[in-house]
Amino acid sequence: MILEQIKNPEDVKSLSLEELEGLAQEIRTFLIETISHTGGHLASNLGVVELTIALFLAFDLPRDKVIWDVGHQSYTHKVLSGRKDLFDGLRQHGGLSGFPKRKESPYDAFDTGHSSTSISAGLGIAQGRDLMGEDYSVVSVIGDGALTGGMAYEALNNAVRLKNNFIIVLNDNNMSISENVGGMSKYLSSIRTGEGYNDLKKGVVNVLERIPGIGSHLIDRIKRTKNGIKQLFIPGMLFENMGITYLGPVDGHDIRALQRTLLEAKKLDHAVLVHVMTRKGKGYAPAEKNPAKFHGVEPFDIETGQFLKEKKYPGYTDVFARALCRLARKDERIVAVTAAMPDGTGLNRFAKKFPKRFFDVGIAEAHGVTSAAGMAAAGLKPVLAVYSSFLQRGFDQILHDVCLQELPVVFAIDRAGLVGSDGETHQGIFDYSYLTCIPNMTVMAPKNRWELEEMLAFALCLERPVAIRYPRGEAYRGLKEFHQPLAYGKGELLYDESSEGADIALLAVGSMVSTAEHIREKLMDRGIRCSLANGRFVKPFDQDLALYLAKTHSLVVTLEENVLQGGFGLEVTACIHTHYPEVKVYPVGLPDAYVEHGNVSILREGLGIDSDSIIAALEREGLLKPQET
Numbered sequence: 001m002i003l004e005q006i007k008n009p010e011d012v013k014s015l016s017l018e019e020l021e022g023l024a025q026e027i028r029t030f031l032i033e034t035i036s037h038t039g040g041h042l043a044s045n046l047g048v049v050e051l052t053i054a055l056f057l058a059f060d061l062p063r064d065k066v067i068w069d070v071g072h073q074s075y076t077h078k079v080l081s082g083r084k085d086l087f088d089g090l091r092q093h094g095g096l097s098g099f100p101k102r103k104e105s106p107y108d109a110f111d112t113g114h115s116s117t118s119i120s121a122g123l124g125i126a127q128g129r130d131l132m133g134e135d136y137s138v139v140s141v142i143g144d145g146a147l148t149g150g151m152a153y154e155a156l157n158n159a160v161r162l163k164n165n166f167i168i169v170l171n172d173n174n175m176s177i178s179e180n181v182g183g184m185s186k187y188l189s190s191i192r193t194g195e196g197y198n199d200l201k202k203g204v205v206n207v208l209e210r211i212p213g214i215g216s217h218l219i220d221r222i223k224r225t226k227n228g229i230k231q232l233f234i235p236g237m238l239f240e241n242m243g244i245t246y247l248g249p250v251d252g253h254d255i256r257a258l259q260r261t262l263l264e265a266k267k268l269d270h271a272v273l274v275h276v277m278t279r280k281g282k283g284y285a286p287a288e289k290n291p292a293k294f295h296g297v298e299p300f301d302i303e304t305g306q307f308l309k310e311k312k313y314p315g316y317t318d319v320f321a322r323a324l325c326r327l328a329r330k331d332e333r334i335v336a337v338t339a340a341m342p343d344g345t346g347l348n349r350f351a352k353k354f355p356k357r358f359f360d361v362g363i364a365e366a367h368g369v370t371s372a373a374g375m376a377a378a379g380l381k382p383v384l385a386v387y388s389s390f391l392q393r394g395f396d397q398i399l400h401d402v403c404l405q406e407l408p409v410v411f412a413i414d415r416a417g418l419v420g421s422d423g424e425t426h427q428g429i430f431d432y433s434y435l436t437c438i439p440n441m442t443v444m445a446p447k448n449r450w451e452l453e454e455m456l457a458f459a460l461c462l463e464r465p466v467a468i469r470y471p472r473g474e475a476y477r478g479l480k481e482f483h484q485p486l487a488y489g490k491g492e493l494l495y496d497e498s499s500e501g502a503d504i505a506l507l508a509v510g511s512m513v514s515t516a517e518h519i520r521e522k523l524m525d526r527g528i529r530c531s532l533a534n535g536r537f538v539k540p541f542d543q544d545l546a547l548y549l550a551k552t553h554s555l556v557v558t559l560e561e562n563v564l565q566g567g568f569g570l571e572v573t574a575c576i577h578t579h580y581p582e583v584k585v586y587p588v589g590l591p592d593a594y595v596e597h598g599n600v601s602i603l604r605e606g607l608g609i610d611s612d613s614i615i616a617a618l619e620r621e622g623l624l625k626p627q628e629t
Contacts, residue, residue: 002019002026003023003027003079006023006084008082009061009080012053012056012057012080013057017256020053020057020255021255024050024053025283027049028046028049028282028283028284030079030084031045031076032046034087034088034090035090036301036302037299038087038088038089038092038299039091039298039421040098040296040297041072041073041075041098041295042281042296042297043280043287043292043294044280044295045073045074045075045076046280046283046287047173047278047279048073048171048278049283050253050255050258051169051171051252052076052077053076053080053255054258054262055139055262056080057259058262058263059137059139059266060137061081061107062081062106064136064137064138064139065136065138066139067100067109067112067121067122067125067141068100068118069112069116069117069141069142070099070112070143070146071100071112072098072099072296073143074100075087075098077100078105078107083096083104091422092421092597092598093596093598093602093603093606095597097596099112099422099423109125110122110125113424114389114390114425115145115146115363116148116149116150116152117151118140118141118142119152120152120154121140122138122140123159123162123166125138126138130162130163137165137266138165138167139167139168139169139262140166140168140169141169142171143172143173144170144171144172144173144174145340145362148361149362149363150366150367156168156239156244159271160244160271162271163270164270165265165269165270166270166271166272167262167266167271167272167273168271168272168273169273170275171252171276171278172249172252172275172276172277172278173252173277173279173291174280239273243270244271244273245268245272245273246272246273246275247264247272247273247274248275249275250276250277251276252276258276281294285305286304286305292343296422311474312474313474313477314449314474314475315472315473315474315475316470316471316473316475317414317472318346320385320412320452321346321349321350322349323452324350325349325353325354327457327460328353329353331460333379333380333381334383334460335358335375335380335381335382335383336350336351336354336357336359336382336383337360337361337382337383337385338361338384338385339361339363340362340364341385345385345387345412346414347360365386365394366397368386368394369398369401369409370397373397373401373402373405373407375409377405382410383412383456384410385414386413386414387415387426387428388413388414388415388428389415389419389425389427391411391431392431392434395434399438404440406440406465408463408464408465408466409465410459410460410466410467411465411468412456412468413469414470415471415472416428416431416445416469416511417429417471418595418600418604419472419600420472420598420599420600421599422597423595423596423597423598424594424596427594427595429561429563429590431467431469431562432566432567433563434566435538435539436538436566436568436571437566440464440465441465441466441467441539442464442465442467442537442539443466443467443469443537443539444458444466444467444468444469444538445468445469445470445509445510445511445538446468447476447482447508447510447513447536448475448513448514449475449476449477451536452475454486455468456468458486469538470510471511472600473600476514478514479514479517482494486536488537489537489540489541489542490536490544490545491507491537491541491542492533492534493533493534493548494533494534495530495532496531496552497531498531501529502529502530502531502552502553503529503553503554504529504554505530505531505532505533505549505550505552505555505556506519506520506530506532506533506557506559507535507545507546507549507556507557507558507559507572508532508534508535508558508560509538509560510538510560510561511561512560512588512609515610515611515614516559517532519611519614519615522611522612522615523624531553538560538568541568541571541572541575546572546575546576547576550579550580550583550585551580555583555584556572556576556584556585556586557586557614558573558589559609560588561589561590563589563592564587564590564591569587569588570587572585573585573587584623586617586621586623588608588609588614588617590607591607595607
């Protein structure tokens with residue numbers, strides 16, 4: 001086993017080409033076997049094995065810095081930098097992160113998790129290098145999917161000004177999570193298929209090399225004027241015209257060709273882009289056939305490619321997608337927008353049924369928000385489906401382009417709350433806070449699958465900005481018997497025990513309603529009567545309901561799966577204490593901190609928002625009499 005001999009990056013440099021190719025195959029086998037048990041990002045990692053090996057050959061890590069855009073393709077990087085034996089705990093609580101983490105290893109130059117950031121980060125590091133008078137290489141690896149994000153172009157625009165070496169590796173696999181869209185995808189496709197330039201270059205070089213004495217001199221002259229030749233054969237030459245030297249396209253699975261090109265790129269005293277063509281999912285047939293399915297996977301059977309855990313019941317994403325399609329059949333003004341996530345948000349279903357009313361903007365959340373605002377201004381009813389952690393990237397556009405004009409855009413916010421294994425950059429735990437501070441915004445959160453359907457229909461009739469926030473995973477099927485019709489800004493009293501002498505009232509929103517239900521059941525089993533209310537609206541929250549609970553109970557406990565800072569609980573607390581200062585209010589939520597990766601159940605327990613932990617906390621605070629043993 002060649003892989004067993006690799007203890008640090010220097011070991012890679014001592015291998016022959018044959019051994020390097022064997023190493024690539026062993027790494028693929030290792031990744032497939034490991035991820036089939038732990039889950040993780042598979043297709044993207046299989047596609048960059050040779051590229052990663054070439055980077056380790058051409059550069060001196062960790063002295064040289066490699067920044068991986070998004071970072072979900074950094075598994076081979078981690079294997080080759082001494083972390084292979086930690087992969088059994090990949091994305092598990094307390095284990096190896098699925099993304100680069102500076103605190104995890106000196107070989108991780110920059111924390112990443114969201115798209116289109118690597119060129120900006122790399123440029124900043126290069127500028128710091130130059131000002132500090134240091135001498136090392138900086139490489140930003142970015143995918144073609146990430147080039148749909150505007151931040152990448154802002155960085156490219158500024159990279160031109162750098163007067164020292166900075167290497168941008170464009171990992172071009174014609175995919176982001178799903179298939180790429182837009183003009184940049186078409187442009188790169190024209191380069192991939194434009195073989196005329198490379199064929200001509202090889203032919204000219206071969207002929208000139210045979211001319212004694214002057215051949216090499218002529219080759220150097222041609223290299224200095226190669227931009228004119230490229231203009232004839234490659235459409236646009238966007239990067240060269242900006243002032244960034246373009247090298248490629250290079251076969252991303254040819255280790256020696258990659259190494260040679262990267263070494264050539266190191267010689268330049270300005271920004272250079274190396275265009276590398278890879279195949280997402282390479283080496284594993286099911287992932288090559290369906291790279292979107294194998295982008296981020298749960299444990300699966302290697303032989304069949306089938307996931308081991310089958311869904312028993314529909315998830316919130318499925319419920320949303322089906323409800324949206326039903327509503328769209330009745331209203332032709334309803335359109336759907338997503339940012340490179342048609343599969344993850346469930347909008348692939350909508351796209352098949354209503355292709356002309358479906359818009360995938362690529363990894364460009366800010367543009368997606370403002371384009372949805374434009375659609376609303378034109379009389380449409382846009383629904384923007386997006387993950388909570390990604391919607392953060394469009395905050396300014398929500399603030400100014402949607403809410404300032406009170407345009408009726410519906411934000412379907414998926415993966416809200418704790419999402420688990422992807423860690424800090426993907427936990428959707430800030431949206432209550434950053435949305436409720438915006439004027440004219442309405443924020444709702446359903447208690448179960450049926451309430452999500454009702455909220456979507458309700459939101460599309462409101463004619464104002466609305467956000468509906470729902471968690472990842474199976475849609476809750478409890479509390480079906482409670483279905484009080486939705487009224488704007490009004491909650492729902494599920495169990496009122498005040499007439500029976502209850503001292504405690506639980507006021508929960510969204511995913512925490514089911515947790516509150518479990519708390520109530522456990523307290524009732526102990527003979528402690530407890531009322532329960534479903535907030536439904538986070539903004540505007542139901543002040544009348546909150547004040548009723550305060551008037552009839554001595555303790556009100558609020559529950560939310562969001563950071564407490566700027567969240568639902570503090571708003572309710574302020575309201576109650578203004579009118580009933582003697583009533584105790586205990587807000588339950590997440591701390592003012594980033595939450596690392598791990599199983600959601602383990603995270604909930606560790607953060608103190610599961611039912612047993614909340615009861616224990618109330619006992620510790622003296623708000624609840626401890627259970628007698």
